[in-house]
Amino acid sequence: MRMLVLGAGALGGYFGGRAMERGLDVTFLVRPRRAEQLARDGLRVRSPLGDIDLPARTAAAAGPGFDVVLLSCKAYDLESAMAAIRPAVEAGACVLPILNGLVHIEALNAAFGPARVWGGLAKCAATLTPEGVVQHLGDWRWLTFGEQDGRMDGRAAAFAEALGKTRGLEAEAVPDIQRRMWEKLVHLGTVAAGTVLMRASVGEIVRAGGRDVLLTLLERNAAIAAAHGHRMTPAFMETYRALFSDPASAYTASMLRDLEAGGRTEAEHILAPLAEAARRAGVPDELHALALLHARAYDQRREAGRLPARM
Known part of the structure; x- marks a missing residue:
């Protein structure tokens, strides 16, 4: 199968590289500076x-x-990304988005139609170094996706079979991708709100006495999902209660890493929709609102050019 990867950053570079290892025909759609880097050094x-x-x-x-x-x-780059990939999609390609949150699906459906848009999520922590190296952080390697109508006999299933399950990548097509995406949002909304609000890793927050704050965020995010028809399973909740109770965990959200690097954040696409969804569902929203306020205050400082030289 032929695969076009928009960008060759942390996740695009990681999953595109693993697809290349499996023998897929992969092309990276990149800006000139990254193209020069890849031409000189290859994908690392x-x-x-x-x-x-x-x-x-x-x-x-x-x-x-x-x-x-x-x-x-x-x-926050979705609009320009849709314009960039439009020629490939209009020529017959399907879109596998692994963006954080859920709001992008509506925009992609409006642009290309639900039949061309899969649901998708990645469970993988990675970053791109200044030297252009994709640094994989840990052993998370899962790419999960599916056609929105739940079909298991179409191109998504064929793509999952082509990628396979290896030591470096486990790809899976599923019939319930909407539920899976809500599971990720419950998890992501907890780690993003908690680590951004406290400017610390999960373990640092737990050791400082903040375990109950993280678990409260988790329970409230699960209540938001349930209000949208996606109740979290007991096994899911048990897994993530343990994750957010681990005093040794170095886990942080990519949003915190973006913030600490002085970059743009996805607060308006993750924290803001969750805060609004909490209010609509009658779920207490003060922690979500406080995390969003923290991120927006950072945005104000960033736009004014008043961030410290090193975050």
Whole structure:
């Protein structure tokens, strides 16, 4: 199968690289600076699950001939990303978005139609170093996706079979992708609100006495999901109660890493919708509102050019 990856950053570079290892025909749609980097050094991934050093094909514009477009941009870049991939989608490609949150699905459906848009989520922590190396953080390696109507006999299932399940990547097509995306939002909304609000990792928050704050966020996010028809299972809640109670955990949200790097955050695409959803569902929203206020205050300082030289 032919795969177009928008960008070759943390997630695009990681999953695109693993797809290349599996023998898929992968092209990275990148800006000139990243294209030069990849032409000079190839795609470099450093991972506890095995490094990648492979030549990478790049393109400056999308075109026909692709089966799948992996959309791994930040949520605030969605509009420009949709314009960039439109030629490939209009020529027949399906879109696999692994953006954080849920609001992007509505925009993609409006632009391309639900039949061309899959639901998707990634469970993978990675970052792109200034030298252009994709640094995989830990052993999370899951790529889960599915067609919105739940079909299991279409292109999504074929793509999952092509990617397979290996040491560095476990790809799975599922019939209940909407529920899976809500599960991720419950988890992500907890770690994003908690670590951004406290400017600390999960373990640091727990050791400081904040375990109950994290667990309260988790319970409230689960209540928001239930109000939208997606009740979390006991096994899910048990897993994430343990994760958010671990005093040794170095886990942080990518939103906190973006904030500490002085960059843009996805607060308006994750924290803001969750705060609004809490209010609509009658779920106490003061923690969500406080985390959102924290992020927006940071945005004000950033826009005014008053961030410290090193966050």
